[in-house]
Amino acid sequence: MNMKQYFLLISFISLFINILYAQSNSKQLRIIVIGAHPDDCDVKAGGTAALFAAMGHAVKFVSVTNGDAGHQLQGGGALAKRRTAEAQEAGKRLGVVYDVLDNHDGELLPSLEVRLQIIRKIREWNADVVITHRPNDYHPDHRYTGILVQDAAYMVAVPNIAPDVPPLKKNPVFLYMQDDFQRPNPFRPDIAIDISEVYNQKIHALDAHQSQMYEWNPWIGGYTDEVPQKTDNREKWLAQKWAVKITPEVKAALDKWYSKEKAAKAEYAEAFEICEYGTQPVAEEIRRLFPIIEKKAQILSEPTAGGSILKVKHTTNFDVTGDGSAANWNNTEWLMLRQRNNTNVAYQTQLKLLYSDSGIYCLYRCEDRKIKATLKEDFLDLYNEDVVEAFFWTDETAPVYFEYELSPLNYELPILVPNIKGNFLGWRPWHYEGSRRTKHATHIDKNGEAVTSWTAEFFIPYALLTPMANVPPQKGTQWRANFYRIDYDKGEATWQWQIVQRESFHDYQSFGTIVFE
Numbered sequence: 114m115n116m117k118q119y120f121l122l123i124s125f126i127s128l129f130i131n132i133l134y135a136q137s138n139s140k141q142l143r144i145i146v147i148g149a150h151p152d153d154c155d156v157k158a159g160g161t162a163a164l165f166a167a168m169g170h171a172v173k174f175v176s177v178t179n180g181d182a183g184h185q186l187q188g189g190g191a192l193a194k195r196r197t198a199e200a201q202e203a204g205k206r207l208g209v210v211y212d213v214l215d216n217h218d219g220e221l222l223p224s225l226e227v228r229l230q231i232i233r234k235i236r237e238w239n240a241d242v243v244i245t246h247r248p249n250d251y252h253p254d255h256r257y258t259g260i261l262v263q264d265a266a267y268m269v270a271v272p273n274i275a276p277d278v279p280p281l282k283k284n285p286v287f288l289y290m291q292d293d294f295q296r297p298n299p300f301r302p303d304i305a306i307d308i309s310e311v312y313n314q315k316i317h318a319l320d321a322h323q324s325q326m327y328e329w330n331p332w333i334g335g336y337t338d339e340v341p342q343k344t345d346n347r348e349k350w351l352a353q354k355w356a357v358k359i360t361p362e363v364k365a366a367l368d369k370w371y372s373k374e375k376a377a378k379a380e381y382a383e384a385f386e387i388c389e390y391g392t393q394p395v396a397e398e399i400r401r402l403f404p405i406i407e408k409k410a411q412i413l414s415e416p417t418a419g420g421s422i423l424k425v426k427h428t429t430n431f432d433v434t435g436d437g438s439a440a441n442w443n444n445t446e447w448l449m450l451r452q453r454n455n456t457n458v459a460y461q462t463q464l465k466l467l468y469s470d471s472g473i474y475c476l477y478r479c480e481d482r483k484i485k486a487t488l489k490e491d492f493l494d495l496y497n498e499d500v501v502e503a504f505f506w507t508d509e510t511a512p513v514y515f516e517y518e519l520s521p522l523n524y525e526l527p528i529l530v531p532n533i534k535g536n537f538l539g540w541r542p543w544h545y546e547g548s549r550r551t552k553h554a555t556h557i558d559k560n561g562e563a564v565t566s567w568t569a570e571f572f573i574p575y576a577l578l579t580p581m582a583n584v585p586p587q588k589g590t591q592w593r594a595n596f597y598r599i600d601y602d603k604g605e606a607t608w609q610w611q612i613v614q615r616e617s618f619h620d621y622q623s624f625g626t627i628v629f630e
């Protein structure tokens with residue numbers, strides 16, 4: 114193949130990729146989960162929500178009551194306020210929006226007033242899928258939430274009901290969350306979702322409901338003495354306490370929706386039953402509504418709660434200190450990277466980005482207990498030890514991107530990666546000196562002797578990215594990018610911003626989009 118043919122091929126591939134993106138954009142799905150209390154959605158559908166959010170779909174959790182009865186020592190407005198804040202935090206941890214309605218806990222009735230509230234919520238979210246409790250449940254608030262949502266099904270499409278909010282054009286698919294009540298009929302798992310890869314993230318969201326997970330549930334359940342004293346050990350305990358056994362029926366559903374190998378490997382699952390009052394989806398429609406099963410058609414350029422667009426703010430240049438103490442960082446928000454495997458650890462990994470006229474700044478904050486880092490030289494295989502990584506693909510017409518790795522000991526690996534149809538190898542920068550050099554620093558945070566986290570801060574000058582196109586970025590320029598972390602405390606655990614397929618950080622076609630403001 115000569116050069117001309119080669120470039121023609123590359124342009125064709127890039128055109129094809131763009132068409133794929135354009136198609137997937139129109140398919141952003143909108144999911145609403147409606148639970149009785151602030152934590153019910155998380156417990157029953159937190160993993161499923163995290164998977165949707167990670168793909169760029171929009172998920173909302175609604176708690177129909179404000180939770181003001183769910184505590185042995187507190188109550189009323191103060192408790193409602195506390196639980197609303199916990200729900201907001203849990204929502205952040207899953208990448209979903211969380212609404213708490215101001216109805217009293219323990220006193221919910223299937224009234225017309227609440228039905229209209231729910232109809233409006235479903236319409237305002239323009240939901241494709243609505244998930245709720247079954248009306249057979251131990252808690253009256255759960256039962257009536259199930260009834261209220263059933264009562265809203267169909268009515269969401271009727272224009273004369275709640276006419277202040279436009280009706281939906283189509284009745285959504287309504288689903289029930291899993292429970293183990295048997296009468297009058299047991300739960301039937303029509304759909305089962307393997308949530309193993311996000312189980313830790315789900316537990317991290319449950320951990321946000323401190324008043325419930327560590328105070329109220331243990332008290333009413335008579336297991337207060339089991340709650341670990343040390344906050345360090347609590348998520349691990351929660352992960353065991355809230356582990357739901359995969360029943361034979363749910364296993365059969367996993368076998369139906371996943372490949373045999375994948376179904377056999379599933380450790381944790383969430384299952385759903387199709388309600389008869391919504392749209393009745395056939396198998397093909399279920400696969401379209403649950404792209405989290407096959408992880409196809411990733412949304413790349415639609416801003417959502419989960420976020421696959423990241424806006425990068427402009428800054429003046431500043432000194433890289435390693436601990437993110439420069440005041441410039443205060444003007445931008447943390448982005449949560451999602452843990453994608455290994456349930457032995459549950460650490461948060463957060464990221465900030467800024468750009469200046471001369472380069473791009475990255476700041477990672479990695480919760481950690483052990484620093485596994487022995488390599489003491491640049492350009493080594495840093496990814497075999499604790500590390501953070503950033504990938505910048507500045508120009509979608511060329512299969513070439515920049516990769517940067519930094520270890521907790523502040524050793525770096527900057528490389529340019531040509532990736533020709535999956536064949537790739539990093540190339541070290543030539544004339545790596547002067548204005549082409551990165552600036553980088555790290556900091557290990559301790560509480561006494563114990564490591565609590567480490568931070569990595571680095572600056573990549575545009576001069577180093579020569580000759581990639583779209584560099585330096587202007588206001589409005591878009592680059593594709595992805596961000597990762599690897600930790601080796603208990604086996605290999607990895608975190609990512611956008612989900613990459615084929616288990617490779619080099620799946621650049623799945624990268625997200627950063628936009629320079």
Ligand SMILES: [Zn+2]
Binds near residue numbers: 149150153252255
């Ligand atoms: Zn509840």
